[in-house]
Amino acid sequence: MSSKRTTAWSTAPRRPSARPTTARRRCLARSRAKVLGQLLYSESKGKAHCEHGDYSMPSSPTRPPLPAESDGSPRQDTAKVLLVRRGLCTFVTKVRIAQEKGAQAVVVVDRETSSNTPEDIQKVVMADDGWGDSVQIPSILVSKSEGQLLIDAAKHATVMVELDWNIPRGQVVNMDFWMSSGDRLATKFLEKFKPYAVALSEHLQFAPRYDIFKPDEGMLGESNSELCVSADSESFCAPDPDGGGPVTGEDVVNEDVRQLCLWNVTARRGGNTGALFSEPYWRYVVSFNRRCSVRAQDADHRFGEVCSLSVMREVGIDAQSVQDCVQRNRVPILREQLKNVAWSRLALQLNGWRYSGPLDPQTVLQAVCGGYTTPPDECSTLQKGLPPGGVFTDPPPGASLFTLLIGLLLLAGFVVAAFFFYKRHLTSSVRKVLREEVMLEVQTQMADYVVMDEDGQHRPSNLRVLSF
The missing domain is CATH 3.50.30.30 (Glucose Oxidase; domain 1)
Structure with missing residues (x-):
């Protein structure tokens, strides 16, 4: 690091x-x-x-x-x-x-x-x-x-x-991120880090890397056959993102390749720094993660090629050029991922050094800005909480202490009000039940009342039973 x-x-x-x-x-x-x-x-x-x-x-x-x-x-x-x-x-x-x-x-x-x-x-x-x-x-x-x-x-x-x-310093910070396209923690980080990456643009050389591995001996049995893709007599595997669900490790390998091709097709070199940057990549990964779920039942919204191509068209990416890249470079891309293995399946490296802190967007931003010889103006703006222009295109991660305290006070007020109304309701209910029981007892006593003559003989009563 x-x-x-x-x-x-x-x-x-x-x-x-x-x-x-x-x-x-x-x-x-x-x-x-x-x-x-x-x-x-x-x-x-x-x-x-x-x-x-x-x-x-x-x-x-x-x-x-x-x-x-x-x-x-x-x-x-x-x-x-x-x-x-x-x-x-x-x-x-x-x-x-x-x-x-x-x-x-x-x-x-x-x-x-x-x-x-x-x-x-x-x-x-x-x-x-x-x-x-x-x-x-x-x-x-x-x-x-x-x-x-x-x-x-x-x-x-x-x-x-x-x-x-x-952290070694330079005009550009190199940020290598190892992940899997099916890893929920990685995709959440990318989604929250997007405003920072887009704001830093050509000052940040972001390099996506994906967790591809070779199968162990005996791994390619019937139960593990869907973890891997076979190409040129080689097998390339990725973790299954949903266990026994419809999305497989093979789907993840294919999506990893699509995302790498998308990066290669859309990345442009900055005129001032020479760093590669691809805003379409960031738009795609965020939209894909939001729309294409591993839990979805229909193909249009499930993690896979159909949903991927649909998202590309929505965010303005030439899907055909990405598919052409996949067809031509699939095996070399996968071999390259096997060569560049990190110390962990989810890992971050800044300027060639291991980052060991929490995978929190704001903490990573601080580490990135610490890697510049002369931090760009965007660092100062971002660390104050707003990107250039003063508006976040995505919600900023986390909440302030003031917001948390206000939320706790509102919650406490709601609990007190709920208790007050519950107590009133309970008191009213008890009174109603008691009143009904008293009336029922009175009715029962009145029904048993019998009028007697002066000589002690019973005679019918003309009293009517009162109803309450």
């Missing part, structure tokens, strides 16, 4: 094992832009720092004051930066255990048997094993040679390190 500088210096006399190192940052959690701390190392007991009992957290000895900042101000409080060895378990497990032991940052050193050079490590992604949300501290991976220098230094002296990273 960013460029990173790792600097190490020792408070003991300078020695070769404490020389500065530089490595590319691979972070498992969204974190601060700078970490300053003491480098600590504890030998593993054989489990490669994969278990709580495999090592103990070293204590931080008293150290002399650190060098001041470049502007003369004192350094901030330091963190514990723990060195661990790679191997036997996932990166997430190592970093999580270190976090639970009190580390504020982790430097993972490549395996002792590894032949990876520092340049090779630059290409390694510290993948999430599915439990990355539990990690709240930054981590980096360094080569065996670089890591050994840090380990030796930490063993013999008090070594302070500074981890510093920022």
Whole structure:
């Protein structure tokens, strides 16, 4: 997600094992832009720092004051930066255990048997094993040679390190987004991010990438045959978006290809920046996601080719040119997607660096605007809440705190009013029931009343039973 500088210096006399190192940052959690701390190392007991009992957290000895900042101000409080060895378990497990032991940052050193050079490590992604949300501290991976220098230094002296990273900056921000056309979370993000992308236009080089995968051995059985498309003796698969519903992984693969062809056919290069931009692509994906549902029963509104071509015509796209592209380039496009695989099926990369924050349009916008050497005027306008012209073509995501409070007050007023009217209704109903019961009792007593003569004999009563 960013460029990173790792600097190490020792408070003991300078020695070769404490020389500065530089490595590319691979972070498992969204974190601060700078970490300053003491480098600590504890030998593993054989489990490669994969278990709580495999090592103990070293204590931080008293150290002399650190060098001041470049502007003369004192350094901030330091963190514990723990060195661990790679191997036997996932990166997430190592970093999580270190976090639970009190580390504020982790430097993972490549395996002792590894032949990876520092340049090779630059290409390694510290993948999430599915439990990355539990990690709240930054981590980096360094080569065996670089890591050994840090380990030796930490063993013999008090070594302070500074981890510093920022998104690489440029006149144009490159935004690569891995997704599936059938993924609801991805399509919702695209819909809400559209106003920002259209406003930034040629300042944002957006590159759609799609989650296409090869079937595993034995996967192409009868139950999984609808996940894949076969072409040129190859199979290309995509996730099924609705389980046992009418839309299949094959439909998703075909829609992915259509969207990539649509991008290639409609993208135009900006005159000032040279970045490719396609407003028709954004119009299409938003309209397609709104109209073509995986739950629809009729083909005109169901996820698939019929609905796709209809949407293209509605938004003014030459559907024939898109279909011609699909016919000519289907296999090369799918092969290209297989080569450009991300660390996750839903992933975002800015200027070549992994974005690890939430997939929230406003948060992503802030990260994008932070990637410009000189942010365009649109960034300032968008971050204030309105695109150029002052009107959103789509509803802005989220609601303000004031709106939320007003909504809560209105809801509370409605509940109080409902309770008041319910109480009145209940009181009225009880009174009515009691009145009817009293009248019924009176009628019953009057019906039993008999007039007697002076000699005690009964005689018919001329009293009429009253009705109430």
